Amino acid sequence: MLLWSSHRRWMRVSDSKLDLLQGTLDLMVLQTLASMGRLHGYGIARRIEQVSGEQILLNQGTIYASLVRLQERGWITAEWGTSENNRKAKFYSITKKGRKQLAQDAAYWQRLSGVMTRVLALEEGGGE
Amino acid sequence: MMGWGKQLAHRLRSSFADSRMDRELEAEMAAHLELAMEENLRRGLSPEEARRQALLRFGGVEQAKQQQREARGLSGFGRIAESVVQDLTYGLRMLRKKPAFTAVAILTLALGVGANTAMFSIVNAVLLRSLPYRDPDRLVRVMFNEPGLGLRDLTYSKPEVDDLTTRTDVFEQVTPLAGGNVAMSGVRQAERLELAVTGFDYFSILGAVPEIGRVYGRQDYDPGFSQNIVISDEFWRREFGGDRNVLGRTIRLDGDPSTIVGVLPPEFRHPGVTVAGNVDVWAAAGFSADPFPKPVRGQRSLNAGMIGRLRPGITLAQAQVRLSAMANQLRRDFPADYPAQAQWTIEIRPLQEFLVGDVRPMLLALQGAVVLIVLIVSLNIANLLLARASGRQQEMAVRLALGATRRRMIRQMLTESLLLSFVGGIAGIFTAIAGLHFLMRFVPLNIPRLNEVRIDSIVLAFALLISILTGLIFGLAPALQSSKVCISSAIREGGRGSGYSTKTGRVRDALIVSELALAVMLMVGAGLLLRTLRDLLHENPGFNPTQVVAANVWIPVPDNPDQDPYRGPTAKIAFDRELLRRLKTIPGVDLAAITTDLPTTNHKLNDPLGNQALIIEGRPVETTQDLRAERIRISPDYFRLMQAPLLSGRSFTDDDGEGKQPVAIVDESTARRYWPDGDPIGRRVRFGQDPAAPWRTIVGIVKDIKSDGLDIDGVPHIYVSAFQDPWRSQSVVLRTSLPAATLESQIRHEVASIDPNLPVFGVTAMNDLIDHSLAARRFSAQLVGAFAVLALLLASIGIYGLLAYMVGQRSREIGVRMALGAGQGDVLKLFLHKGLVLAGVGITVGVVFSASTASLIASLLYGVHPHDLAVFLSVPALLFAVAMLASYFPARRATKVDPMIALREV
Helix, strand or coil: CHHHHHHHHHHHHHHHCECCCCCHHHHHHHHHHHHHCCEEHHHHHHHHHHHCCCCECCCHHHHHHHHHHHHHCCCEEEEEEECCCCCEEEEEEECHHHHHHHHHHHHHHHHHHHHHHHHHHHHHHHHC | CCCHHHHHHHHHHHHHCHHHHHHHHHHHHHHHHHHHHHHHHHCCCCHHHHHHHHHHHHCCHHHHHHHHHHHCCCCCHHHHHHHHHHHHHHHHHHHHHCHHHHHHHHHHHHHHHHHHHHHHHHHHHHHHCCCCCCCHHHEEEEEEEEHHHCECCCCECHHHHHHHHHCCCCEEEEEEEEEEEEEEECCCCCEEEEEEEECCCHHHHHCCCCCEECCCCHHHCCCCEEEEEEECHHHHHHHHCCCHHHCCCEEEECCEEEEEEEECCCCCCCCCCCCCCCCCEEEEECCCCCCCCCCCCCCCCECCCEEEEECCCCCHHHHHHHHHHHHHHHHHHCCCCCCHHHCCEEEEEEHHHHHHCCCHHHHHHHHHHHHHHHHHHHHHHHHHHHHHHHHCHHHHHHHHHCCCCHHHHHHHHHHHHHHHHHHHHHHHHHHHHHHHHHHHHHCCCCCCCHHHCCCCHHHHHHHHHHHHHHHHHHHHHHHHHHHCCCHHHHHHHCCCCCCCCHHHHHHHHHHHHHHHHHHHHHHHHHHHHHHHHHHHHHCCCCCCCCCEEEEEEECCCCCCHHHCCCCHHHHHHHHHHHHHHHHHCCCCEEEEEEECCCCCCCHHHHCCCCEEEEEECCCCHHHHCCCEEEEEEECCCHHHHHCCCEEEECCCCCCCCCCCCCEEEEEHHHHHHHCCCCCCCCCEEEECCCCCCCCEEEEEEECCCCCCCCCCCCCCEEEEECCCCCCCEEEEEEEECCCHHHHHHHHHHHHHHHCCCCCEEEEEEHHHHHHHHCHHHHHHHHHHHHHHHHHHHHHHHHHHHHHHHHHHHCHHHHHHHHHCCCCHHHHHHHHHHHHHHHHHHHHHHHHHHHHHHHHHHHHHCCCCCCCCHHHHHHHHHHHHHHHHHHHHHHHHHHHCCCHHHHHHCC
16 A cells, blocks of 8 residues: 555656656766866755756755766766865766767757757647 | 776776775765755754755665665676575575475475486496597497398408408407306316407507506417406406405416416406306407317308407598498408308497497486476476465565566576575485485396496586576476566455466466376386386296296316317217206206207307308208308207297107207297298208208207297297207206205206316396396386376376365355355366366377377387387376376365355455
8 A cells, every 4th residue: 555655646746847867867967067077976966956947856866876877987087075064075077088978968968859849849730 | 988898897896895885885975965964954944854854855875875786887796696695595585484395396306306317327327428448439349241141240250350450451450359158167166257358459459457467468479368368356356355466376267277467447347248247357369279260261150249449530431431342352352251142241330339229228218207207397396386476476566566677586586496496406416326326226237337327527517407407497487477467466466366367377287288298208108118018027938937947057168179078079968968867866856958048148159150041951042041040959858848839840859969860940930931831840951151061950840939038039040959069058957846046056066076177157047037138128117117107196296286276266256156056066067177178188298299209219119019009098098087086186175165255255
């Protein structure tokens, strides 16, 4: 019974907020690091939330899977440092390879979203 | 993109550094949460609310950790290892939770894998492993054949041996293999030993290395027998107590002093035929001086049996081509020695094939039977697992809902099955080790190379393979089944079971049908083998073996004919007459007789001329093709003693002796074969191609006696009087009510009082000899029979289990049916019908498969057709009856369902 109710709630929530498409989080992280420079995980998560106008449903914890994935591909690097409140935190920065990848992926997304916009516009026009 | 090397390094690092990375991640997450809390505090939230909000936004710490772990190293060893360990621990827990199921599964697996492993260790040693000689692939058996006369593996002369190395270059070396009985005399009463007589290159051909001393070689050359002999480890320990000072000791063999120069290692075996048991003594000879006949091409008196080592680089086919060409050339060069119609030729076969070819069908059939058994065992376990898997549907559904992937669940189920099969396999290996000793006690000793049987790495690999295969067989179906679970319905059903789901049902039905089909195949095989054995046991051997005791006597052959007291027929005949006179005086002995061909034994080895071309007087040469007969020398009372009825003419008498007209008696089938439209009595025959051999007049026809073995037909026999044509290797038979053990000392005493140098051996009741000759058949028939019973049992358990499970699952439905007015009979019919349909389909499939494969064991059958109607009718009938019984009990339980209780449970 418990499973059922929680399932339904999840459905409702996702009606109002955007679910993340596969692979988009990685791109957001890269873009955030490219524009903001060195940041820790919390900073990245907050920044994405702010930029999206709080429209994205992001479990902040999921950012760490993305970070380790990007690190593994050599697109970002990490080092321990001290945060603004004098705490030990891990700081991430984008690498040269990461910037190249970002340029590629961003171009791809722009093309895709352009196509999507056109297709959806066409759909509406044709339907009415 | 990152280079694959770097990626690999990273994965390696991440798997080894898993715990370190976990710690770092924890620290990082802690920092994250603190940062979030501080921000919330700044926004004016209470500390408690700030913390709650921070955690909420973070969304599950453990989940994030797991996600990060999965992302790191993608498919890193660590992760896999971790999940494998998880699966294993879980699997172990599941097995422990169901001890009855686990015990049954492991026990049947241990039996199945154990039987397979034990049988394979025999197959491996006898059929698969190379012969234990140097470069065994180049060893061949050489045979001289006369296809024109239908004769194979004939005797040969010394010049023909030499041709093989002088007239062609295919062989490095060749050696004749002769031998048989030899008398060791001089110590106590003479003892019979098994002797191998070889050429001087014998040990160099085989690459044998002695345990102590040396083996003989060309330096020992002697045109007759070399005095230097080599003995077996077994004989060394038996006779000399393993004394290392045995070298140089002299023993008397057939009267001749022979010096021991070496002892062979215990595992060495002679690659040839023996009369009885392993070779004790090896002696080398040049085969061209006394006691051998003059080396004349046409004097083919050397025992059949010759091996050779091919030159390196030459293939068997090439060698055969050259040898055939050489044989053609010889026939042209010596037309007098090679009559055209005989088409004398030379054939070679791989030695290994020659040595083990006879037992191959039997061993393969037994291996096939144990493979069938292990398949049935796997199907049975698959069924049990499937039943369990249906019971676990809810568990699976919950795990799927909690986010387990289907692949992961298949892996979990397979891990459980493989774990089971692995444990079963280990148990099976121990069963095999323990069972092999047991099995070897029943394995007939006439299977060659049994001394090489052991559980080695290949056998262990096979055991592992079998257990993994069985694990996959019985694991795959339930695993695939469980992964197809539909989450919502399974959870809603809540394991109460709404009925017998069709999908699972179909898989289980298929399993039962296959199990039954395999059982049919095993049962048909067992039926055919057992019928063969029963027929042979009831086969009329042509004589009455009850109350007959047999013993063998060997008259030695000294190297120097002048020292031979039994030179020429007269002395031997005198000995025979005296021996019979004395044996008849033993109290309790009614009759005594002599034969050179004791039924069902291998004494022909000492009688190379026993199976010879035959010439019938007055018949033109071109019609004498395929004329041959086995010559058996008997004393007058033989037929009377064996109670073999004489059909016409007369038996031999004491008067049919030396100097009288040579006489012969043919058996019924020989008479019919060679004189199809006339009476053979009064006709004359001659053995061999020697024109000086005497014509023998046929005086009688006797009913067929199965003297070559109960399962051997079609060998023509011609009996001649031992008082006209005596032989050195002979057996005495006594009709007596006394047991063999009682008579043994008296027989020995009577022989010794005539001549203490003659060994007596193998004193046995005739019935035991016949029994012994059926040992291999009995072994295979009973083993397969036992497997068939096991298969029947497993199959009926399978049907019973399936129906019992169905009844349990459908009790609600039964309740509804009964509430709506179905009678007990209807319910009974419902389930009986299910069981009988399954049995019918399985049996039909099995019969079809058996019918198409039965001919594979045709060579193991005797007098029974591979499609024997009785077997093919009784096996399905029996299995059907058992299946009906196995279905009846669960079906009857179904009728006992109380509709009220069943419905209330809903």
